[in-house]
Each structure stands twice: as C-alpha cells, then as structure tokens.
Amino acid sequence: MVDYDGNTGLSGDELDGLESFLLFESGLLHPMELETLDGFLTAIIVGPEIVKPAEWLAWVWDTSGNGASPKFQSAEEESRITGIVMRLMKLIVVQLQEEPDEYRPLPDRIDYADVDSARRAARAWSVGFMLGVRVWSSSWTPLLKNEMAASTTVIIGVVAGMFRESLQIDEEKEYKFWYSVPDAVLDIREFWVKRML
Template identity: 35%
Template sequence: MISPQNLGTPLSSDELLRLEDFLVSSRTSDNAMSIDMLDGYLTAVAVGPDTLLPDQWLPYVWGLEDDAPPEFASEDEAGEIMGLLLRHMNSIVRLFIENPDSFLPLYERCSFEEESDRDLAAESWAYAFAMGIELSRESWRPLFDDDEAYGLLLPIFIVGGIGDEWDRIGDDETGEWRDALPEAVVGIYEYWVARQAEDGE
C-alpha cells in the first residue's frame, strides 16, 4: 500500500515501464492512453486553473466513454496501478510547486532509437495535453481570450497537430516548436498562478 508520505515521489524508470506495459496491454482498451499521452494529459491537469479530482480525470486514461474499464488481475494489481497513476500525477504537481523551471515532458527524459519515435511521442504528449484542457475548457477560456498569453498554447497545438492550419509547417519548424514546448508549459502554469493571486487580492 502506498503511504501519503511518498505519493509525491516521482516514478522510477522501472515503475514507468510497469505502468506503460499495463496501459498498452490487452487488459485495457485499444483507446487507453500511452505513457506519453498520460504524461501530457496529467501535466495539463496539474498546471491548469482548476483542481481536478482523480474521478474527473481518470476515466479518460482508460479510453473513450463507452470503452470497457481495465481488467486488473487482482485487487493488489489494481492498487499498484492506481498508486503509480496517483504518484505520477502528484509528482508533476509537486515539481511545478517546488521548481517549475526544471520541468521537462517525459519524452525529453527518454531515449529513442529513431528520431521519428521521439516525434511521435511529442505529438502524443501535446495532443493529450489538449485533452486535459478540455476537462475544464470554460475555466481555461481566459487564456484563450488573452491575445498575448494565447501564444503559450501554440507549441502544444502545433506539435500535437491540433487544427488544420498547421498542416503546412515543415519538420524543421515543428522541431523548433517542440523545443519551445517546455518553456511554454511553464508559462501556462505561471499565468494561472498570477491570475489566482490577483483573484485572491
């Protein structure tokens, strides 16, 4: 059982592999998130304007609304996987509270055999970040309506291939936007922190 004391401990490489193996196993839906999607999705939840409970974000980890829930081999496995999910979520939250400038998406902390694999991981990450926004789209609206701050979302939309307007962007330019993505996510976090501070005055 996971104690409250280590719920914010980042997952080790082995634990990330364990979680990834379960997400892509035959015991989850074909629409379940990959580990890169999960990281992008939970990052959006962590840096966004609302505090969302697990029962608000967890269902989409397993797929679409009409997909079957995961099949756990036992209660112990269910507890293990849920613990890994919660720890990964909480570790992202903790990082942004303690040292946001150190943030890197998961795909930037991994090695890939082919550059095309990294590109796909980055696209999956950014696409899932946008899915996280949709969980509380109305609360995110001030950022969309802010002409200056809206630019923080562009690396996510371009890297994630969200919207037809990015179809003509070449690989080199997409790579530049990918490089800009971590700083943009930190900017999004700081945007909401500043707004919440203003609202608290």
C-alpha cells in the same frame, strides 16, 4: 530508459509496467500512452481547476470518452497501477513547484531509439495536454481568450499536429516547436497562479 533518479520514488521499470498494462494487459481499446498521460496530467496540474481523480482517470482509461474501464486481475493490481499514475502526477507537481527551471516533460527524460520516435513521443505528450484543455475547456476560457496567453497553448497544439493544414507545415517543422513547450507550460501555470492571487 526514463531518466529518473532514486529520489523521485518512481522508477523507469514502474513506468514501463504502467505502459505495458495500459496498452497490452488492460483490455482497453483507447488507453493513453505513457507520454500522452504525462501531457494530460500536466494540463490538469497547471490548469485552472481542481479535477477529481475519478473524473480524469476515466480519460486515462478511455481517450474516446466512452467510459471504458480496465480489466484488473485483482484489487492489488488496481491499487498498484492507479498508485503509479498518482505518483507520476505527484512527481510532475513537485517538478513544477520546487524546480520549475529544471522542468522537463516526460519525452525529454526518455532515451528514444531515433528522432522519429522522439518526435512521435513529443506529439503524443502534446495531444495529451490539449485533451486536458479540451475536456475542461470552459474553465480554460480566460486563457484562451487572452491573445498573449493563448499563444502558449498554440505552441503545444502545433506539436500535437492540430495546425498542420492551416499552417501548412510538416512533422519535422512541428517538432521544432517542442523546444518551447517547457516554457509554455510554465507560462500557463503562471497565468493561472496570478489570477488566483
């Protein structure tokens, strides 16, 4: 169950419906999971450039980058599904702009059945965020070349499993870094905001 109240304009049922469409009804081979989508959108929001929806939606439908598109049953279904995605993005924007101290990634707003499920969700979110960094990596170069600032993406990359071999850590230890992810997101956002001043 997603911990959203009535003021967000986005219900848990809508998010469940979005995930059901992506994974089971869209005909897509490599769609994003809900947590991956939230991480991906967060990277775009806090990142250095404005990315057009047509560009990033292509990755939502097909994480392999091959440009596959979903099979919508009608124009109404297309409008409903893309509308939920856009509202999720708006919700993240509002959280980060209006209540940054209360910001929580989607996996922290869902009641999972067990720790393993929560750990997989955190990893999926982090994979989505790092995909957002990788796809537009040239724009992220100033942060990635700044040792202190780059440590923020390293934290998220660890949870994503990107450093498992080099750091010789297991999934349980990776998950411990998850608790530092909200602050890392805020630090990334602050880095780019300061550069734009």
